[in-house]
Amino acid sequence: MNARTRLAVDIGGTFTDLVLTLPDRALPDRILTSKVLTTHDAPEAAVIAGTTAILAEAGLTGADLDLVIHGTTLATNALIERKGARTALITTAGFRDSLEIAYEHRFEQYDLYMERPAPLVDRDLRLEVPERMAADGSVLLPLDEAALLDLADVLKSQRIEAVAISFLHAYVNADHELRALELLSAALPDVAFTISCQVCREIREYERTSTTVANAYVLPLMGRYLGRMGDGLAGIGVGCPLLLMMSSGGVCTIETARRFPVRLVESGPAGGVILARRIAAQGGYDRALSFDMGGTTAKITLIDDFTPQQSRHFEVARAYRFAKGSGIPVRIPVIDMVEIGAGGGSIARVDALRRIAVGPDSAGSAPGPACYDRGGTAPTVTDADVVLGRIDPDRFAGGKITLRPDKARQAVADGIGVELGMQTREAARGITEIVDETMASAARVHAVENGKDTANRALIAFGGAAPLHAARLAQKLGIRRVIIPVEAGVGSALGFLDAPIAYEVVRTVLIRLSAIDPDLIGTLFRDMRAEAEAVVRLGTPDGHLTETRTAFMRYRGQGHEIAVKLDDVALDPVSLQAAFEAAYERLFGRIIPKLEIEAVTWTLSLAEDTELPAGVEDPPAVNAGASAGTRSIIESATGETVNAAVHARSALPPGAWLDGPAAIIEPGTTTIVPTGMTVRIGGGGELIIEAP
Template sequence: MTARTRLAVDIGGTFTDLVLSLPDRTVSRKLLTTHDAPDDAVIAGTRDILAEVGIGGSAVDLVVHGTTLATNALIERKGARTALITTAGFRDSLEIAYEHRFEQYDLYMERPRPLVERDLRLEVAERLAADGSVLLDLDEAALPRLVDVLRAQQIQALAISFLHSYINPAHEERARDILAAAMPGLAITLSSEVCREIREYERTSTTVANAYVLPLMASYLGRMRDGFAGIGVACPLLLMMSSGGVCTVETATRFPVRLVESGPAGGVILARRIAALGGYNRALSFDMGGTTAKITLIDDYAPQQSRHFEVARAYRFAKGSGIPVRIPVIDMVEIGAGGGSIGRVDDLRRIVVGPDSSGSDPGPACYGRGGSAPTVTDADVVLGRIDPARFAGGKIGLDPSLAHRAVLTDIGLRLEMAAEEAARGIVEIVDETMASAARVHAVENGKDTVGRTLIAFGGAAPLHAARMAQKLGIERVVIPVDAGVGSAHGFLDAPIAYEVARTFLLPLDGLDPERVGQLFSDMRAEAEAVVRLGVPAGLLSEQRTGSMRYRGQGHEIAVPLDDSELDQAALRGAFEKAYTLLFGRIIPGLEVEAVTWTLALSQRYALPPADPRVDEGAPAVAQGTRRMVEAASGRAIDAPVYGRASLLPGARLRGPAAIVEDGTTTIVPTGFEARIGYSGEIIIEGVTA
């Protein structure tokens, strides 16, 4: 990004974060999310932050925005009234799903309810073969009859997903043209545009999800632009995507399903930059906000990527219990563990935390907004880890007595514990939940957490990072500058980017380099139509990937490809290298086939070089002390409190201590030492088991 004055906006489940980047400094703001009208908090916060720095809206050159609105609409089932048109005989594919039980021994298992009820899953006669040839022409005469149904049912959005349309979109496109002429205001989504890949259920599910949130997101983005214009901000508005790139409003309006993990993706972009600056080639990104915690593996300064994601899981941790969407996404594990996560005692007299959250309304008990259930934030207040007067920069006042009452009433009295011990139980459970999720995520990817650097950001992460690192065997924790609004900072560092995928099943023994080369040329043209809106052609970087497998296997692995790797030997060599990295061996003698080809086009972006400089700054001077209860030992201590703004690069301090800033507080427990890095980051080392 070359704009000089930029605004980043991150709307989360509890807080809305704003970061204004000026040529000489950055200013941030954290507000409670206004769920009924999320853009209200954004516009009000923007007006305030512009007034604080003394500039008008016209001085802003660029706005980058990430939001959970699409995700929340899918989770809360608050999208448009949607219908699906599919090949005759296949309307129940959306409900049949994978034909398996994701919780085999749960007699009361609940599958996620389809976004489109059965009566609105309509059929039309047509059929394509797997190679795209026409077996049965589209019954165009049937489509006008479906218009009557769509009108009678007051349908607002329509998804069209025909069998094998990923290889030949002609029938879908013709159906769209006929229906659009009859119903000009209807929002129509084609599977061949949203997800041009094999696997009928996932492709249809992605198409339906896109259609379901499309009218909502189009209206929201329109209000957002109007709101910005009303305060004089008339610059381009870009949207953060789940892949870690940004796109234009037009692309986001057309494919809103690509925004489902936009906020967390921004945090990973920040973590990648911090890893590069510190030379941490094996890192773990840890983002803990008010509602959830997100964990991502970063190796060689690149986060793991995926093309499969589940939204609105009926069982938060059970794979297969959600709505699958096939989109480019940074591969992360998301846990219902945030500052607002609610603690309770279950029937076995155990303390459990989350996954449900108090959100921003009513919020934790200490907010004084009507909440009475104890949350992680309440526990942190009871333990003395949060200064009630400085929470969110003093914009949100906390009442410690309400936190104490909630923790004692719901947990302490039931387990015959003092309030502080009950609070410690909440904190230990949530920390172990996050650590366990990180371990499982690493193992599932053939990796380990030991020896990594934990990069922590988000309003709650610095409070819990050191203890979580202890549990994971991690010896270094890094807290970036202004970590409380870390994801918004990441937005400002994200490149304009777009990714295109095409299924073209091809055994390597029968490779046609010219056909594959033409496929990549077509994908490049489609991606350029999006990316070139914001980036000159000479500043684009291309990355190719092939999803490949041994013949007979059910799933593929992602294989990075060089421009020259279009001959059989090179492709097989690239596949065997990637397969060995994942599974430790290859299978000699088996035929290899490529299934899906992917091209990612992005603005050229160079990570900053590692900066090994270490300043010996002025000694750390505490502003006072605060009574805190340490999570690991349960010991009450008078810990020094430091203001982060007063700590110069090179300053060192030993735990126990608290480092306070407007957006968060960093806890340095006993046995840890913290120093301030050259770029202002807090580096915590010396973890003891």
């Protein structure tokens, strides 16, 4: 995407971030950034207001924009808050309860009060129709079209806005789903329909149905939102294409986003990981940990060999923070990350055991932390950071929001200090230590679940709150190097600008390797390529495309598969077995001889061709010069009060270095360098914090 003037917009739970790039102007690669408070009732309002302001700052009009790239948490929030459309599910007779039966296990075995998340569709709106496909795709019972059409009256009477259709074994033979869509969409033209064979053409009934329902649930909401966004941008003269960030790390056209909004779940955080990948490549950090902490949540991702971990399974709205199986599963291409309810707006309280607890609920942008002086009274992480001296109240968000330190102290004192008999400053330190340890614990668990560790990695931190907490998080994880990118406060939006236009197609074809027909699999991949290319070419008609093929394979009898890259692998049984055994041995240290191997699912990803940036050499060391003053800061690790040197990031030249304690200020965030650490400016302008 080499458009000349581009705008990236990331809507978060607290702030909406904007990045405007202006290459080809007097200042090459000039970037303007802005943060505005998110308007939750009408998220597009903050986008339009922010866009108008940043264009005015650049001396441009909406007509000067060549491309807008947008990421949003709207789909995620609708699923979490249960604010989607009134949705019905139509499924094979006898299988209406699959959505509620789920995995048939307890995700918290010893919790007597464990509660499963309620399905998005109530039981009385899960409707059945006589039809049945066999596992091989043959028709056991034809679709009862008369019974299907009878359901149209039920859907009308229940004022249904969206319908999910998921029939048994439709991933093999989609004829019944396609016919049901044809009949019902004609009878109910104002209802939004989603069918499983288009959203998730994969084996496993529960996950496929859950993904289909989730897509239907947010489909009308996202359609209306994208319509309002388009109208709002047009109203300020923007006529360029609008692309949407997906959870996979690629971007798609607005047409694709309207059809498959479930692919936008985690779209904002995915942009941040794309930025972290670029920073890792520039610095040569082949083992990195991406750390994104904003106003509402923190996100952590492992990056190895400059490639973030990918997954095809994600859970939204987990009832238990780290408990797998406690959320709504969706099978979509997604960057594998752990998300924690730990952001600047996360609310602190004293729990029943008289411990400080932080999050996952957030004060958001309205009313916001107490120091925002917008009606919030509960103590938050941002309030604690203000009390500890980490944030300059007059320069927060580039000076656009003036903070009230007295309100922050009052909230921390009333909410934590008085309750526990602690001084206000020590209560604030307790809040930050708890939130930092929560994030560190999540990172450790995520690494262990993937057979990896956090030590000897570079921590790449961005987001408005991350640079405030990154050094302490690194200490807890045994990490010795922290990198803060340029314009870290709007890191996810920056990442949007590096994301390729991409799309992934998935097909389940369960087959033993001994019975593989190379021609059959070759035809399968050609068909998948055609489907993916039809989508990608909407956004890049002439660009060069990179194709990635993957098979999900297992030993016969196992319940789960591993991903096996097939880009340079012939499709014959011997080559596929060798590729599987190499991947299996890398993961588990050994193979299992004499067991049959089978392939379950095949994926093809097609993306606009992009290259990682070349490494940037470190500039020669120079002195940072005199500071702009000092600030009294209470350090998390020791609780001691220190005088930290204050520097404006824009005043530090490449190669500049200084010792902690220090606070480095920029419009979108502040970086805290503790005592005993040093910081220097790298060749790409990044801050590199190192422990001895």
